Amino acid sequence: MMEYFYPEHLKKMFTNRKRELKDLEYTRDSLDKGTLRNISFFGLRRIGKSLLIKEFMYRNPGNIYINIEEIASSPEFFSLRYIGYIAYWLNENGDALPDDYMEINALIKKCTEMNIKALTDAVTKLNLEFSKEKRDHNFLLGLAFTLPEKICREKNKKIMLFLDEFQALAVLKKSPQVLNPFALFRSAIQNQSGTSYVLAGSQITKMRSILEDHKEPLFLQFNVLNIEPFTREDTYELCSKILPGQDTDIFESIYKYSYGHPFHTTSVCERVKEYSEKCELEITNELISQAFLVEVLSKEGNINKFCRYLYDISLEKARGYGILKAILTVLAEKEGTTITEIARGIKRSPQATKKYLMWLEEVDLITKYEKTYFYKDPVFRTWLAYYEKGIELGIMPKREMLKNLLSNLEEKYLRTSSELGRAKEFETKVKLEKKLGIELKNYMSKDGQIEIDLAGKKDALIYLVEIKWKNKSSDYKDIENFLKKTEKSEFSDKEKKLFFISKSGFTSSALKLAKSNNVTVLDRNLEAIEAVN
Ligand SMILES: Nc1ncnc2c1ncn2[C@@H]1O[C@H](COP(=O)(O)OP(=O)(O)OP(=O)(O)O)[C@@H](O)[C@H]1O
Ligand SMILES: [Mg+2]
Known part of the structure; x- marks a missing residue:
């Protein structure tokens, strides 16, 4: 499904983004119940905005995706493609190439098959306008922007519209007739009831000023969501998909270089994989450093x-x-x-x-x-x-050169990551899974209010785990908070086992509270700790 839009190899790689997917699902549910929400995603280049949209669309068919950067040129071209993509998604849902929807005569033909009056009307008007010597650009853009809502009303449908690289709409300002394309967009999407908009863009500052600036017309209309780099744990998970079976210290090395940016992470992993498969090199921390340097400093490197x-x-x-x-x-x-x-x-x-x-x-x-x-x-x-400095590397650089570059890199350019703690937390999870014989995952409630470090299920029994990897003993409050959280969660009336793991031990009041509430307390090596009475 959606093979053209979201190929299989990318689906397999997709990691994390639970919070964002939840927010999108919430938007979809609200829309179905009649409450409209619009969202906007910000995030650095290659941080995974488009992939997130693809994953959501794959899980929730029946929505529309348009990359504005791809179609932003003259208003004629833009409106034709905008309408073309709407027809394409409704009819093909990303399963075929969109070519038959991108040219006016082919599109007219497709529309006759589709039996949507609003769509046929829009395409007919578009065609008529095209035949005029002087075309009304604002009219054309209006036709495009108002179409989704018209279709929703006619078919009694609810649709989410994803507009990627939204800031590229500014290109339409090149037409002397079009003063402010964002204002046109806004007036078209007012009073909608069947369409929710999700805007994404890589030029964060520009997007912010479009959406948040008082003078700009889209102010206050969108919920804003920042797409951040991956956490350590998510980075490890992505790494393990490309380099299965490796130790966490290998993944930690990759995290140290990539800072959790999924594109950099993927690039380093792929390079390591190539070395290990083609050159039969053992995967060591040294090889990770080599892969990173080659990725950044060689013309062949994707990061480069x-x-x-x-x-x-x-x-x-x-x-x-x-x-x-x-x-x-x-x-x-x-x-x-x-x-x-x-x-x-x-x-x-x-x-x-x-x-x-x-x-x-x-x-x-x-x-x-x-x-x-x-x-x-x-x-x-x-x-x-x-x-x-003009420093460049080949694919197989000399050892000596790597060594020099590496010490220079570590000394000057790497931001020190102080908290090795999270790496340990991950190891703890793996160990605990083995010990209990179940799979454990981070848990977040549907409304995003309650987060539990690890949760799992064996038969009808629920396992809930809290991990504190601090240099300070866990105290009464820590245990109390954990208990409160579990009571407020959906597991409150379920039969469950509670675990609390602490790197630096527990205070005696914490141990007592844990004991009286049947919380199993474990030390950093997962050995049980007994409360002294
Ligand atoms: N959630 C993820 N899981 C796995 N890999 C990811 C994820 N997000 C991003 N990547 C990796 O990073 C690459 C870039 O992602 P994507 O194209 O979605 O970024 P983007 O934010 O849309 O970038 P741009 O600003 O260039 O459009 C992907 O091809 C993939 O390799
Ligand atoms: Mg993108």
Whole structure:
């Protein structure tokens, strides 16, 4: 199913995004019950916005997907394709190529088969307008934007419309007739009752200003959801799909380099897989480092290609290209610097520097935190630092060269990850699964309010587990919170076993409370701890 839109190999890789999928499902349920919600996704490039949409559409057929970047050009072309994609999704649901819906005569033919009056009307009007010498661009866009709701009303349907790379709608401003495409879009989607919109975009700052700026017309109409990099645990899970059977310290190495960014993670894993299969190399931490460096520094590397592309498209439209480059280089050498320091580094005044920094923030390359500047994507920072120095690697670099680069990388460019704790938590999960002989998963209630570290089921018995990996003993409050959580959860009246694992032991009041409530307490090695009376 949806083989064209969402191929099998991607489906198998799909990991995580529970919270986001839940939110989308909630939106779909609300829509079915008559309450309308619109959502907007923000997130860095390649963080997994499109994949998330694909996964949801795969699980929930009957919705519509349009990539605005792909169709944004002249208003004529845009409206034809926008309407074409609506027809395509209703008729094919991503199972075939959309070609037959992208050209007016072919589309007219398809529409006669489909028996949707609103659609036939729109396509007829589109065709008529096309035959005129001077076309009304606002009319054409209106036809496109209002069509989904008309179809919903006619067919008594509810539809979710996914508009990917939404910020690309701005391209329509090129037509002198179209003053503000976002305003047109908004007026068309007002008073809807059958359609929910989900907008996604990679240019975070631009999307934010479109959606949140008071002057812009879409203000306050959308619930905003940030798509973040993966947690350590999710990164491990993704890694284990590409490199099954490896130890967690191998996955930890990958996490250290990728910072949980799913695209970087996938790229490093694939490279390691290739080395191990083609060259029969054993998978070690050293091989992971090699794979990462080759991915970032070799022209063949996918991360390298992506960074190069990001650099080009971000700076291509910029005035003051040379200064922007200089700022990026200064910042690559030392992050967390203030305007004054950067200004000194590029030999400009702080005022002039500020303008350029704002520009770099706008294209999402850098971000400000407490008056100092950082790269948004640390992997991109590493790429740029070496790229600027002209350092390049082949696919099979010499050992000596790798060694030097690696010590330089660790010393200068890796952000220290202080909390090895999460890695341990993951190991604990695996050990506990073995010990109990059941599968355990992180649990979140339907409304997202209750989260339990691990939950599993054996026969009719529910197992609930809390893990605290802190340097401080778990206390009375920790146990009490855990008990309260389980009582409020859907498992409250189920027969259950409760476990509490703590890295640094328990206070005596915690142990007593646990005992009187039948909570099994375990130490870092999963050995049971007895309460002293
Ligand atoms: N949830 C996920 N599970 C597994 N892999 C993922 C996930 N999300 C992203 N990836 C990996 O990262 C790649 C990029 O994802 P995707 O195309 O969805 O990103 P995007 O945010 O839409 O990027 P862009 O801004 O470039 O459109 C995917 O092809 C996949 O390899
Ligand atoms: Mg995308």
